[in-house]
Amino acid sequence: MHNSKNDERRSFNVLGKLFHVRIDDLVQYPNTLLADSQRLQAYWRPNLNAYFLSRDVHMFERIILPFYTSSKLSNKIKRLSTMSFSDKLFREELEFYNLLEYYQTDDNLNFIFEYYTQTSSIISLLSRLLIRKCICWCIIDCVSCIACAIGICEIVLWRCQYQRSINLLIVDIIISLILLWTLFYEQYSDRILLEINFYMRNKFDEEVKNQIRRKVSMTERFIIIGSFQSPVFIIQLIFASSSFIITLLSYKRKNTWYFILGLAFRHLLLIRLCLTEMCHIIDILCYSGRSSFRVFSHLLLFLVTILFICIWIGLTLYVTDSNSTIDQPVVLAPSRYVYFVYHIILNVGYGDTTERSILSFILIVIMTLITCPLLIIIYQNFIQELNLVITKMIHVETFHHTSFIKYLITQINRYQHRMIH
Numbered sequence: 001m002h003n004s005k006n007d008e009r010r011s012f013n014v015l016g017k018l019f020h021v022r023i024d025d026l027v028q029y030p031n032t033l034l035a036d037s038q039r040l041q042a043y044w045r046p047n048l049n050a051y052f053l054s055r056d057v058h059m060f061e062r063i064i065l066p067f068y069t070s071s072k073l074s075n076k077i078k079r080l081s082t083m084s085f086s087d088k089l090f091r092e093e094l095e096f097y098n099l100l101e102y103y104q105t106d107d108n109l110n111f112i113f114e115y116y117t118q119t120s121s122i123i124s125l126l127s128r129l130l131i132r133k134c135i136c137w138c139i140i141d142c143v144s145c146i147a148c149a150i151g152i153c154e155i156v157l158w159r160c161q162y163q164r165s166i167n168l169l170i171v172d173i174i175i176s177l178i179l180l181w182t183l184f185y186e187q188y189s190d191r192i193l194l195e196i197n198f199y200m201r202n203k204f205d206e207e208v209k210n211q212i213r214r215k216v217s218m219t220e221r222f223i224i225i226g227s228f229q230s231p232v233f234i235i236q237l238i239f240a241s242s243s244f245i246i247t248l249l250s251y252k253r254k255n256t257w258y259f260i261l262g263l264a265f266r267h268l269l270l271i272r273l274c275l276t277e278m279c280h281i282i283d284i285l286c287y288s289g290r291s292s293f294r295v296f297s298h299l300l301l302f303l304v305t306i307l308f309i310c311i312w313i314g315l316t317l318y319v320t321d322s323n324s325t326i327d328q329p330v331v332l333a334p335s336r337y338v339y340f341v342y343h344i345i346l347n348v349g350y351g352d353t354t355e356r357s358i359l360s361f362i363l364i365v366i367m368t369l370i371t372c373p374l375l376i377i378i379y380q381n382f383i384q385e386l387n388l389v390i391t392k393m394i395h396v397e398t399f400h401h402t403s404f405i406k407y408l409i410t411q412i413n414r415y416q417h418r419m420i421h
Helices: 037-043 057-069 087-096 107-159 166-213 231-249 256-269 276-288 290-322 334-346 358-370 373-392 402-420
Strands: 009-014 017-022 050-053 223-225 396-398
Touching: 009 057, 017 057, 037 050, 057 087, 107 166, 107 256, 166 231, 231 256, 231 276, 276 290, 276 373, 276 396, 290 334, 290 373, 334 358
Parallel strands: 009 050, 223 396
Antiparallel strands: 009 017
C-alpha cells in the first residue's frame, strides 16, 4: 500500500499492470470490493506491494477506474459498444467488483453491439451466396445453350441417316442432370438469401430506428419473391425434366416428334436467358392475384367468345349439311366445320390457308389470331392493364432481375459502412 499524508492511495495490480486509486474516491462506494479493506486482504501480495486481481485489464482501465475517479454525483456504469465483451461477461466482471447495482443497462447500445457482432458473419455469408447465385445463373444459361446445340446436332445427324452416338447421348443426359441439380440448388440459395435479407432489413432498419429515433415514418414494406416461390421455377423444372425424359425415350425411336419435342423444350429453357423481364412479370402477376385476373380478363373473354361462336355456328353447319336433300352430300368431320367458321370470322377465307400437318394447323391458328384487328385492340388494353399492375407492384422485387442482385450488393456495402462508423 502506498501512503501519503495529503493523498492516500491504494495500489492494484491487474494481471501485471499497476493502477493507483485515491482512497477518498473509493469510500464514496463503501459496498464495493475495492473500498472494502477486509475483503481486499485476500488479494494482498507483499512482494508486489499491491492488491493483485486476475481480472480483465481493459475492463478495469476503461470501466472500473473511470467509475471511481468520476466527479459525477450520481455515477453509473455503461458498457461501451466498442468493447469485445458480451453482456453476460460484462455483468460477471461487475459482480466481482460488487458494482452490478450501478450498472445502467442501455438496450439500444446492447442491441447495436449484438447486431455488430452478428452482422460481420452474416455479411460474409451473404457475399458468398451472391457469388453462388451468379454462378448458378451462368451454369443454367450455359448448360441450356449447350443442350440446345447438342439437340440440333442430334437432329441433323438423324436427318443425315447417321447412327446415333451413345457418347452424345451420355453427354446429353449428364448435361440434363447438371441442369436439374443447379435449378434445385438455386432455389436453396435463394431461400437462404431471403432469410438473411429479411433479418438484416428488419433487425436493423426497423428495430434500431424504433429504439433510437422513436419516430420513423413507416413506408410500404419491400417484398421479395424468391425463385422457390415463383411459377417460373416449376415451368423450368417441367421443361428440363421433359427434355431429359424425351432424350431417354428417343434413343431407339425413329419418329421425328421425339427430336422436335426435345429440342423445343430445350429452347424454351432459354426464356430465362432472353426474357428475364417476362419471368419477372409472371411472378408479379401470380403475386397480385385478382389484379392479374383483370389483366387477362379481356383476352380470355375474347378467346372464349371466339370459341363459342365457332363451335355453335360450325355444329349448325354440320347438322344442316347432314340433313341435306342432295343425293350424295359431302359431309366433313364436325371439327372441319368449326375450323371453317374460325377462318371465315378471323381471316379472309377458308381456301387461302390450307394445313398440311398438325404443326402447320397450329401455326395457322396462331397466325390468324395475331392478324385479327380485334385482338390487336385487346392486346393494347392488355398492355395498359399490365403496366398498371407493374406500377402498383413497384415494391415487389424478384431474383430474375440483375438489378436486384446489385441492390443486395449495395445493401452489403451499406451495412459495412454502418459497422465502420
